[in-house]
Amino acid sequence: MKMHFGFKILCALLLMYVAIFAFLTPLSPALLQTDLSEIKPGEHSFTLTGYNTHFAEGNNALFLINDSTLSIPCTITEVMDNSHVRASVTMPNEIHSKAFAFVLNNQVDGTVFLESPMKVTDFTVNAELQSSQMPKFQHGEASFFSYPYQPIIMESIRNLMWHVPMWFTMFFLMIISLVQSITVLVKGQRDGDQTIVAINPALIRPHDNKAAMSAAVGMVFCILGLVTGSIWARFTWDAWWTKDPQLNGALAVFIVYSAYFILRNSIQQEENKWKLAAIYNIFACILMFVLLMVLPRFTEGLHPGKSGNPAFSQYDLDSSLRTIFYPATIGFILLGYWIYNIRLRILKIEQDHENL
Amino acid sequence: MKTFKHSLFFIALMFCTFTAKASDGMEEYFYSSGKIKVVVAVSAVVMIGLLYAVIRVDRRVSKLEKKLNSNK
Numbered sequence: 001m002k003m004h005f006g007f008k009i010l011c012a013l014l015l016m017y018v019a020i021f022a023f024l025t026p027l028s029p030a031l032l033q034t035d036l037s038e039i040k041p042g043e044h045s046f047t048l049t050g051y052n053t054h055f056a057e058g059n060n061a062l063f064l065i066n067d068s069t070l071s072i073p074c075t076i077t078e079v080m081d082n083s084h085v086r087a088s089v090t091m092p093n094e095i096h097s098k099a100f101a102f103v104l105n106n107q108v109d110g111t112v113f114l115e116s117p118m119k120v121t122d123f124t125v126n127a128e129l130q131s132s133q134m135p136k137f138q139h140g141e142a143s144f145f146s147y148p149y150q151p152i153i154m155e156s157i158r159n160l161m162w163h164v165p166m167w168f169t170m171f172f173l174m175i176i177s178l179v180q181s182i183t184v185l186v187k188g189q190r191d192g193d194q195t196i197v198a199i200n201p202a203l204i205r206p207h208d209n210k211a212a213m214s215a216a217v218g219m220v221f222c223i224l225g226l227v228t229g230s231i232w233a234r235f236t237w238d239a240w241w242t243k244d245p246q247l248n249g250a251l252a253v254f255i256v257y258s259a260y261f262i263l264r265n266s267i268q269q270e271e272n273k274w275k276l277a278a279i280y281n282i283f284a285c286i287l288m289f290v291l292l293m294v295l296p297r298f299t300e301g302l303h304p305g306k307s308g309n310p311a312f313s314q315y316d317l318d319s320s321l322r323t324i325f326y327p328a329t330i331g332f333i334l335l336g337y338w339i340y341n342i343r344l345r346i347l348k349i350e351q352d353h354e355n356l
Numbered sequence: 357m358k359t360f361k362h363s364l365f366f367i368a369l370m371f372c373t374f375t376a377k378a379s380d381g382m383e384e385y386f387y388s389s390g391k392i393k394v395v396v397a398v399s400a401v402v403m404i405g406l407l408y409a410v411i412r413v414d415r416r417v418s419k420l421e422k423k424l425n426s427n428k
Contacts, residue, residue, distance in 0.1 A: 022399075027390065051390060155390040159398045166402070217409070224405040228398045235386055235394045339409055346416050353424065 003341045007334055014331030021324050022161040029053040030149035031102060031114035038119040039100070045077065045088040048102065050112065051149070055085045058106025062087050063135055065103050067096045071134055095120075096129045105137045148318045152236055159232050161324050165332035166225035167250075167292070172333045173218035173340060174257075178285040180211035181278035188275060199271060208274045209347050211281055212264060215257055217340040221332075222254050237302055244302040249291035256284045 029052040036046035048062075062074040062085075078086040085104075102114040147157050184207045188199055229247065234240050241247070263280055267273035296303065317325065386393045 019399075023395070153391075155392040156394040156398075158392075158395040162395075162398050162402050220405065220409045224402055227401050227405070231397050231401065232394060235391055335406070339406075339413065342413055343416075346413065346420060349420060350416075353420075353427070 002345075003338055008338060011331055011334035011338060014327045015335065018161055018324055018328040018331055022158050022328070025320065025324070026146045027052050027155055027157070028146045028149045029109040029112050031104060031112045034102065034114065034116050036116070036118060038121065039091055040120075040122040041091050041093045043088060043090045045086065047080075048085050048087065048104065048114070050083040050085070050104075050109075051154075052083075052109075053104075053112065054082050054106070054108040055079050056082045058108040060085065060104060060106045061135060061137075062105075063103045064089055064091075065101050067099055068134075070096045070129060071103075073135070091123075093124055094126045094129060095123045096127065097125060098123075103137075105135075107138045110139055111137050145320055147320055156232060156235060157321070159228065160321060161328045163225065163228045163232060164325070165329045166221045166228065168329045169332045169336040170218045170221040170225060171288075171292075173214045173221065173336050174285055174288055176214040176340070177211045177218065177281055180207045180214065181281040181285075183207045184211065184274050184278040185282075188271070188278075201270065204274055205270075205351070206348075208277065209344060209351075211278065212261075213344045213347060214340050215260060215281065217336055217343065219254070219257055219261075220339075221336055222250070222257070226250055226254065233302075242302060244296075245299045246292060246296040246301055246303045249295060252291050253284075253288045256287055260284050 029050060031053070032049045032051050034046050034048050036044060056079050060076055060079070062076055064072040064074055066072065072089060072091065074087045074089040076085055076087045080086065098120040100116075100118060100120070102116065103111060104114075105111045150157060184204055187207065188204050190199070229250070230240050233242055233247070237244075260277065260280055264273060264277040267276060386397070
């Protein structure tokens with residue numbers, strides 16, 4: 001009945017590890033923007049803004065790359081600080097295509113890219129232009145262990161360690177609830193037509209308690225997942241609530257499980273209550289899987305990793321994120337189970353003393 | 357009834373957050389230094405939520421203690 005002490009220690013250690021390294025791991029360096037908005041043949045001077053970069057500490061080499069065949073070297077005129085650099089470039093008359101990207105390399109950051117939307121005018125486009133000698137790049141020291149930089153998400157990629165484990169914990173607790181509900185139905189069966197045989201409440205009540213309590217704790221994690229997701233969405237997708245199928249599916253799951261508690265608490269007669277709640281819970285759990293795992297794959301959504309073959313979704317997660325994300329998931333699942341365990345024990349004491 | 361009240365409270369809280377109009381100052385604050393403040397807000401919500409769950413458990417235990425003491 002009690003949770004093993006080792007699991008509690010493991011839970012505390014994992015969550016401490018997550019709380020520290022979710023914040024301390026640096027973000028990979030990246031180029032943010034440039035003030036160069038239009039290029040034509042001739043000389044241009046511009047500034048580049050970086051994020052987490054170390055321009056002042058390394059030997060910078062800056063190139064304007066055209067379709068990975070043509071590299072135009074830029075001269076760095078002034079390094080203002082670690083994240084701002086001034087440079088100039090002389091453009092030739094002939095280019096390969098109209099796609100340009102800045103590539104900056106130094107020994108601290110490694111290589112950083114920027115594909116900036118620029119107006120490209122007055123060039124002769126020559127698709128047969130031969131490849132020039134591509135520059136040799138040095139490997140960076142800083143990019144050894146860091147979270148990947150994503151343009152709009154930026155630092156908020158760390159939310160992965162808080163938002164996503166909430167849903168995993170909810171799934172874990174709801175599956176416990178499902179198993180206990182099935183046990184209620186299996187143990188509460190009567191033999192054939194002999195409906196007079198009374199069912200032993202002591203045999204079924206513990207399972208009903210487990211089903212209800214794990215679903216109740218699962219609801220806490222569902223609410224936390226919704227609220228954290230909403231905050232994250234506001235600063236990534238620019239709205240508190242969007243039409244994303246997974247987001248609305250999560251709200252539907254919340255309402256479905258609310259109905260489970262309303263149903264369970266509205267029936268006075270105990271035997272009916274156990275059975276009806278158990279039957280409804282099986283439907284609710286299946287609905288949860290359909291709404292959160294199946295349906296989002298059939299429609300377009302904003303959540304990453306939901307389109308295409310799920311077997312390839314492993315490539316969505318960087319290995320540096322995994323080393324924190326998996327401990328976070330296990331830690332929160334243990335915490336959820338812990339709270340569920342305490343609530344179950346309290347409920348049992350309450351019931352024992354009502355009957356005295 | 358108690359659970360229902362708590363659910364209502366949470367639903368109200370959720371709608372408050374979803375319909376809240378973000379002022380310019382708040383937006384500027386959250387977008388500064390690479391959106392790290394969003395992470396702070398999210399982890400704070402997780403901490404407060406779990407703390408609230410633990411406080412509710414604590415209240416149940418206190419109620420139970422009172423009941424057991426009065427039965428003696």
